[in-house]
Amino acid sequence: MKNILFTSNKVHTTARIGVLFFSLCFSPLINAGNAEKPMNGIESSETTQQNKIKITGVVTDSKGESIIGANVVVKGQSNVGAITDVEGRYQIMVPSDNAILQVSYLGYVTEEIKVKGRRNINVMLNEDSKALDEVVVVGYGQQKKESVVVSMSSIKPKDIVVPSRSLNNSLAGQVAGLIAVQRSGEPGYDNAEFWIRGVSTFAGGTSPLVLVDGVPRSMSDIEPDEIETFSVLKDAAATAIYGAEGANGVVLVTTKRGRVEKAKISFKTEHTISSPTRLPEFVGSADYLDLFNEALHNDGELPQFSDDLIAHYRNNDDPDLYPNTNWIDKMLRKNTFTHRYTLNVRGGTEKAKYFVSAAYYNESGIFKGSPTKQYNTNIGIDRINLRSNIDMNVSSTTTVGVDLALQYLVNNYPGTGTANIFRSMLITPPYTFPAVYSDGTVSTYSQERDANMRNPYNLLMNSGYAKEYRTAIQSKVYVDQKLDFITKGLSVRLNASYDYDSEMIVRREYNPTRYHATGRDENGNLLFATVVSGNPELQAPKNSATSATKKIYIDAAINYKRTFDQHEVGAMLLYMQKETQYHNVALPYRKQGLVGRLTYGYGGRYFIEGNFGYTGSEAFASGNRFGFFPAVGLAYYISNESFYPEVIKKYVPKLKLRASVGRAGNDNTGGTRFLYRLTYKMDAGGFTQGYNDTGGGLNGIGNGIIEGRFAAPYLGWEVEDKQNYGFDIGLFDNRLEVIFDYFDSTRSQILLQRQTVPQLGGLRDDPWQNFGKVRNRGVDMSVNAHQNIGKVKLSARGTFTFTRNKILEYDELPPKYDYQAITGKRVSDKDNLYYIAERLYTEDDFTVSTNANGLKTYKLRSEIPQPTLGGLLGPGDIKYTDVNGDGIIDSYDRVRGIGHPETPEIIYGFGLNAEYKGIYASIFFQGAGNTSVLLGGKTSEGWYPFSWGVDQSNYRTFALNRWTENSPSQDVIIPRLHKSNANNANNRVASTWWLRDGSFLRLKNIEIGYQIPKKFLSKIGFEAARIYLMGYNLAVWDHIKYFDPEAGNANAGLNYPLPRTYTIGLDFTF
Incomplete structure (x- = not known):
């Protein structure tokens, strides 16, 4: 079979009924066109x-x-x-x-x-290999770019090649309509989250469907050099054929295949050095203790640490007894390293074509290794990728393909989870103990009173290690059969895939005895108190875990595609079935469906396409398992009309209008599986056979059984009705191209537990129902330009996406105040209520009394609204707005809908490329807007100074910008210091004081390279070669400064940091 990208009479297959349908519908038009x-x-x-x-x-x-x-x-x-x-x-x-x-x-x-x-x-x-981008991948097939009616975005593989393990991390700002954020840089767990056109549900899954070579698979561990095309399907005309999995959009990734040419061997090697984009800074021990004394003074207490004691810390008199530990310096490397090698072989004959790829990727983590351990305590990942795509023309009408892929990963981690290590670094003060005593003794607190009180260095170096082994085997077989003997343009295609993923985690624990130094003897030797007795030996493997997942997918399609004069007709009918079996789930997840598509184009000007997906899932009750999801799209290539004025065509040679309406679904509704079944509670409490005269129970018979969750056999899919209107325009001889789309969708039948159904109706639990509704709308656009100035080739590109949602139905009980209602707010507002911070209190707001020690106590004046949030109150604490005017500050003064979502509503990117005589350079910026960050997060763990007292909560240098009695400024970051969370309760609540603009602009990528001239390469048998330097995540401009705004506020901003990388690479083909 001919190459599907270029074969002029290649066809989408169709059923015999499709041929009859088109014959009946279009024969009058065709015959009329041919009559003379x-x-x-x-x-x-x-x-x-x-x-x-x-x-x-x-x-x-x-x-x-x-x-x-x-x-x-x-x-x-x-x-x-x-x-x-x-x-x-x-x-x-x-x-x-x-x-x-x-x-x-x-x-x-x-x-x-x-x-x-x-x-x-x-x-x-x-x-023409340069015309590849004129044929685009769509759902279950390919189409000429000019005939596409759907809203979709494509990106060239060279634009998403970045020095990262995960393909997900290179998407932000590159693809119109796609919103992506990367929260962590931890190797193996650094996948960016992404959404197509934002979030349209508050209950169900929001991730798009990802298909690799037409099969549902993850794209995280695909090597970028394996990718041929990358497309994002956005509107209903593009996604309805995926039925109950299309509501969140679809990502299509196709890998490279062979060509009819002599074998070409390509090799690439990249070496990367990385450092964190941003890390917090903490004050030293002496300053920390001074600040804690200040907090005690603010709380009306005498100082705990004397000036003489603080001087020992300040002068670094004895680092064992008066330590000044910088946990970041002790535990984190300045730089980490990544290495990548890829080898591709591509070629073929008329009978068989092949693409074979092998790749190795190695990345080391940011933690320092132990100088005394025989095992590795750092994070690290090793990955091997193998792929083979074979296409064989077994006859002039039959093509058979076999695809095989293997991913093998070995990950190494410390015995304690990364998040816990960073959290301990965040909350452990510098004065408590050194990372390890000078004689090598393992250190810790004088008492380990709770899980928070752990030496972060011990968590890294002295807790053992974990190794994760993961294998993914992916296979696919297809058969294409032309049926031109029946009618020209008819064919069938069969696909079958089998994927198997397995994972094994082996842990070895280490729990040494830990000590706290109490002083020195007369010889200067350290004296220790044993805090925790442990085992000096590395424990045998324990807590090992294994898991496995099996996935089977099949589809069979009848395709038809044919041109009659100016009439282009096509059809497809496809059956699909898939099964996913997890090792710890008794029943597999199954889906099946029927997919259809009809297309018609006339004269390169008018295009119409109708799609449907009819999908069934075992997640719902019998009789309610199938859903029908239709869509229709139209396109009008007005610039191809004969009446299109030449004077306009000179400047606007291309103008295409598009519109689509339709419906898609989401079966990942967010609830427990099999909600249509009644459940029973087996532990409803003890029952007895009566009571004796003293009230004691007689003959207890154990727990009773009662009705649990109420059965909901009527549950079904989330349904999204989508509209899309857009245009494609080319200006100035198509040197400037713009694609613009406006979208408006309403997601209904969102799963929730009814809140307005009274329990007086006899129900033990609120019943589940498809009742919620969310509207989501916005715009996305992409701009591409190119221009040659002499021998300099210039090109530029940019994308912009804006999306905003609104909850239309939540079934909430009417709130006491409308400003706390969920209905009418954004999805992110559902869980966010904020007090409105007016200012900091001043002394004028209080009556003041002073005791014999000169310590002041404060009582708020009666005419000022009285807070009920707890803690000690005085000048320098946050004053909140009494929103409801009742004279007190309580939970009814919290307002919903303030600020922006944590997930950006705006994502954009823009870049410039230049090339001159083999030298090329590119730069790309990526930004986010309409996003807010709550400093410290909702739990505020470790964000506020002295959160758990003097022993637990490091103090960041930016918090030196605080309110003090000597400098009672309103323009500060930190209000009046308190010695503990209990005393600081008023200031710790979620309020606008801590809400920050999370928007940012990032210098995402710079690349400079040189293409070695072919006249030199031909002498040594090479076809192409280049050397390049690349920088990634080089700078960020934002409003937060305390941590990388994209990383978010988990762990109060101290997560595994995002990397700034510098890469040198070489690739060549022969």
Whole structure:
């Protein structure tokens, strides 16, 4: 079978019923168009003139097969032309023997042929590799770019090649309509989260469906050099065919395949050095203790630490007894390293084509290793990728393909989880103990009173290690069969895939005895108190875990595609079935469905496409398991109209209008599986056979059984009704191209537990129902420009996405105050209520009394609203707005809908490329807007100074910008210091004082490289070679400064940091 990207008469397969349908529907149009013509070619009206010369011929590809729909025109006379028929034949009238024919077809190099007295001219067109982007991947197939009616975005693989393990991390700002954020840089767990056109549900899954080579798979561990195309499907016309999995959008990734050419071997090596984009800074021990004394003074207490004691810390008199531990310096490396090697072989003959790839990736973590341990305590990842895609033409009408892929990963981690290590670094003060005593003794608190009180260095170096082994085997077989003997353009395709993932985690624990130094003896030796007795030996493997997942997917499609003069018709009918079995789930997850598509195009100007997905899932009750999801899309290529003014065409040569409406679904509704079944509670409490005269129970018979969750057999999918309106426009000889879309969708039948159903109705639990509703709308656009200035080639690109949602139905009980209602707010507001911070209190707000020690106590004046939030109150604490005017500050003064979501509503990116004589450079910026960050997060763990007292909560340097009695400024970050969370209760609540603008602009990528001239490479047998330098995450401009704004506020901003990387690479082909 011919290469599907370029074969002119390649066809989407269809059912026999599809052929009959089109014959009935379009034969009047086709026959009418051919009534007065001797053959199927389309001729200019000028061919009737007697002084013209008739030229006939056949247009074929390099394999000798006819090309349907090729354009044949007379050069310089675009109104004189013809289109080849189903056998590749054409007929055209030319003005003279000096005329020049121009023959063109999408995906092929245009040929020019002089007539020179000939009357029969056969033309062979060669494939144009540069025109690959004119054929795009859509759901269950491919289409010419000009005929696409759906809203979709594509990105060239070279634009998503970044020095990162996960492909997800390179998407932000690159693809219009896609919102992505990366929260962590931890190797193996650094996948960016992404959403297509934002979030449209408050209950169900929000992740898009990802298909790799048409099979549902993760794309995180695909090597970028394996990728041929990357497309994002956004509107209903594009996603409805995926039925109950299409509501959140679809990502299509196709891997490279072989070509008819001699074997080409490509090799690439990259070496990267990384450092954190931003890390917090903490005050030293002496300053920490001074600040704690200040907090005690603010709380009306005497100082705990004397000036003499603080001086020992300040002078670094004895680092064992008066430590000043910088946990970041002790535990984190300045730089980490990554290495990547890839080898690809690509080629083939008419009988068989192949693409084979092998890759190795190694990344080390940011933690320092132990100088005394025989095992590795750092994070690290080793990954091997293997892929083989084989296509075989077993006959002139039959193609068989076999795809195999293997991913093997070995991850190494400390015995304690990374989040716990960073959290301990955040809350452990510098004065408590050194990381390890100077004689090598393991250190800790004087008492380990709770889980928070652990030496972070011990958690890293002295807790053992874990190794994770993960294997993913992916296989796929397909058969393509042409059925041209039935009717031209008919074919069938069968796909079957089997994937198996397995994972094993082995842990070895280490729990040494831990000590706290109490002083020195007369010889200067440290004296220790044993805090925890442990075992000096590394424990045998324990707590090992294994898991496995099996996935089976099959589909069978009948496709039809054919051109009749100016009529392009196509159809597809596909059956799909898949099963996923997890090792710890008794019943597999199963889906099946029927997919259909009808397409029609006329004259390269009018296009219509109808799709449907009919999907069934075992997640719902019998009789309610299938859903029907239809869509229709239209496109009008107005610039191809004959009446399109030439004066406009000179500046706007391309103008295409698009519209679509339809429905998609989401079966990941967010609830427990099998909600349609009634459950029983087996532990409803003890029952007895009566009571004795003293009230004691007689003959207890144990727990009773009662009805549990109420059965909900009527539950079904989330349903999203989508509208999309857009245009594609090319300006200035198509040197500037803009694609713009407006979208408006409403997600209904969102799963929730009814809150307005009274328990007086006899229900023990609120019943589940598809009741919620969310509206989501916005715009996305992409801009591409290119221009040559002399020998300098310039190009620029940019994307912009804005999306905003609104909850239309939540079934909430009417709140006491409308400003606390969920209905009418954004999805992110559902869990966010904020007090409104007016200012900091001043002394004028209080009556003040002073005791004999000169310590002040404060009582708020009666005319000022009285807070009920707890803690000690005085000048320098936060004063909140009494929103409801009742004279007190309580939970009813919290307001919903303030600020922006944590997930950005705006994502954008823009970049510039330049090339001159083999030297090239590129730069790309990525930004986010309409996003807010709550400093410290909702739990505020470790964010506020002295959160758990003097022993627990490190103090960041930015918190030096605080309110003090000597400097009672309102323009500070930290209000009045308190010695503990209990005393600081008023200031710790979620309020606008801590809410920050999380928008940012990031210098995402810079690359400089040199393409070595071919005249030098040919002498050593090479076809291409380049060397390049690349920087990634180089700078960020934002409003927060305390931590990377994209990383978010988990662990109060002290997560595994995002990396700033510098890469040198070399690749060559021979």
